[in-house]
Amino acid sequence: MKAMKSVSFAYTAPLGLSDLFEDFRLMCNDAIRIAVAGKPKNRLELIESAYATLKQYGLHTHYALSACEVAYSVCGNKNGKSVPYVRRAFLKLDNQSYQLDHMILRIPFHSSGSGHDSDYIFIALQGSNYQLSFIDDPGLKRGSVTITPNSVIISFSREVEPFEPTGFIGVDINERNATLSATDGWTRKFSELGEVAEIKQRYREIRAGISRKTRGDRRITKMLLSKYGQRERNRTQLRLHRVTSQIVDYAKDHTLGIKMEKLKGIRKRYRKRNSQGKLFRGRMNTWVFGEVQSQVEYKSKWGGVPLWYVNPRGTSSYCLCGSRVVRLADRKLYCPTCDRTWDRDDLASKNVMACAVPQARPSRGSDEGGGGDDGSRLRSRWREGKFTWSMTTNDSQNQRNRERKKGNGRVRSTSACQS
Numbered sequence: 193m194k195a196m197k198s199v200s201f202a203y204t205a206p207l208g209l210s211d212l213f214e215d216f217r218l219m220c221n222d223a224i225r226i227a228v229a230g231k232p233k234n235r236l237e238l239i240e241s242a243y244a245t246l247k248q249y250g251l252h253t254h255y256a257l258s259a260c261e262v263a264y265s266v267c268g269n270k271n272g273k274s275v276p277y278v279r280r281a282f283l284k285l286d287n288q289s290y291q292l293d294h295m296i297l298r299i300p301f302h303s304s305g306s307g308h309d310s311d312y313i314f315i316a317l318q319g320s321n322y323q324l325s326f327i328d329d330p331g332l333k334r335g336s337v338t339i340t341p342n343s344v345i346i347s348f349s350r351e352v353e354p355f356e357p358t359g360f361i362g363v364d365i366n367e368r369n370a371t372l373s374a375t376d377g378w379t380r381k382f383s384e385l386g387e388v389a390e391i392k393q394r395y396r397e398i399r400a401g402i403s404r405k406t407r408g409d410r411r412i413t414k415m416l417l418s419k420y421g422q423r424e425r426n427r428t429q430l431r432l433h434r435v436t437s438q439i440v441d442y443a444k445d446h447t448l449g450i451k452m453e454k455l456k457g458i459r460k461r462y463r464k465r466n467s468q469g470k471l472f473r474g475r476m477n478t479w480v481f482g483e484v485q486s487q488v489e490y491k492s493k494w495g496g497v498p499l500w501y502v503n504p505r506g507t508s509s510y511c512l513c514g515s516r517v518v519r520l521a522d523r524k525l526y527c528p529t530c531d532r533t534w535d536r537d538d539l540a541s542k543n544v545m546a547c548a549v550p551q552a553r554p555s556r557g558s559d560e561g562g563g564g565d566d567g568s569r570l571r572s573r574w575r576e577g578k579f580t581w582s583m584t585t586n587d588s589q590n591q592r593n594r595e596r597k598k599g600n601g602r603v604r605s606t607s608a609c610q611s
């Protein structure tokens with residue numbers, strides 16, 4: 193299975209690069225206009241009709257092809273509602289058009305055909321050992337390169353086969369923390385998510401202040417907002433990366449598969465509460481959830497760690513023994529059957545971990561006793577499924593929930609008890 197990773201490098205811009213950005217931007221917009229007017233059926237048709245125009249810029253052929261590529265993809269996305277327009281300065285080149293010699297990136301410039309050095313632009317990349325490890329790894333394939341005024345982004349890919357897990361890690365993500373429970377007994381609570389929420393709150397106040405104070409000049413407002421937005425992203429991303437790397441690294445080191453809640457419906461959940469403040473918080477948290485989820489997903493894919501999504505319904509409403517828990521103050525839950533008090537996040541992560549792992553829950557009903565069957569069925573679906581890396585266990589979960597409802601008589605909407 194192919195896993196991709198984009199690695200970002202800092203660089204100092206060589207002479208001529210800003211002109212190249214501008215020419216490429218104009219070429220993209222030319223190609224978009226041609227694409228909108230001619231409605232080409234495929235990339236090749238667009239290249240045929242736009243090539244003559246784009247060639248007049250005098251740049252290397254690769255840029256004409258790349259501009260057509262950009263134009264074709266943005267026109268495809270927009271679906272003809274309005275004519276798209278490229279404003280940002282950037283360059284995109286496929287892996288045939290650039291050369292990477294250690295940290296020196298060579299991109300084409302003009303096309304005199306002589307192959308002389310003046311036909312190219314050389315960019316010295318900067319990076320730490322982390323970036324170097326990708327460049328020096330002969331097992332990685334290099335993909336396209338994207339150059340923006342701030343960074344050079346090179347995509348790498350490699351073939352990875354997921355390992356056979358010897359156990360699982362359940363991950364429960366909520367607005368305060370990410371809690372992990374592994375089948376080997378390891379548990380961990382990452383409080384960085386709470387910090388991220390605080391940072392986002394602080395920056396929201398800063399941004400409100402900026403807009404208030406610089407109302408007279410939109411350019412200054414825009415500049416300050418983008419500066420603080422960048423700072424906010426840096427701070428939040430750093431913390432999220434720290435958390436997700438540790439999760440995936442632990443799973444890899446102990447050959448455990450990762451199970452996460454499928455948090456697709458989280459927007460709906462927050463819509464139920466009718467206060468503006470909560471709604472706003474919900475949207476903010478959705479970003480964090482989605483970010484954690486996608487980071488864990490691509491990192492585990494890169495590391496060959498198998499990943500499953502489970503239905504998040506009822507993970508904090510039921511004890512591991514299957515009976516309904518009573519909510520106490522301070523995010524504590526009490527199970528009357530086991531006479532045991534749980535930490536809410538702890539229980540949720542244990543429930544996620546135990547989902548569709550029948551071996552981990554021997555006290556369950558008879559249908560889950562024949563666990564081997566269930567597992568192989570899910571495994572095969574995982575291989576055939578559309579989204580091949582992860583699989584959902586919705587069916588077995590829904591069945592389990594139905595049984596719970598039967599057993600417990602009246603049950604409140606479980607999703608309301610989530611947070």
Ligand SMILES: [Zn+2]
Pocket residue numbers: 511512513514515527528529530531
């Ligand atoms: Zn219990």
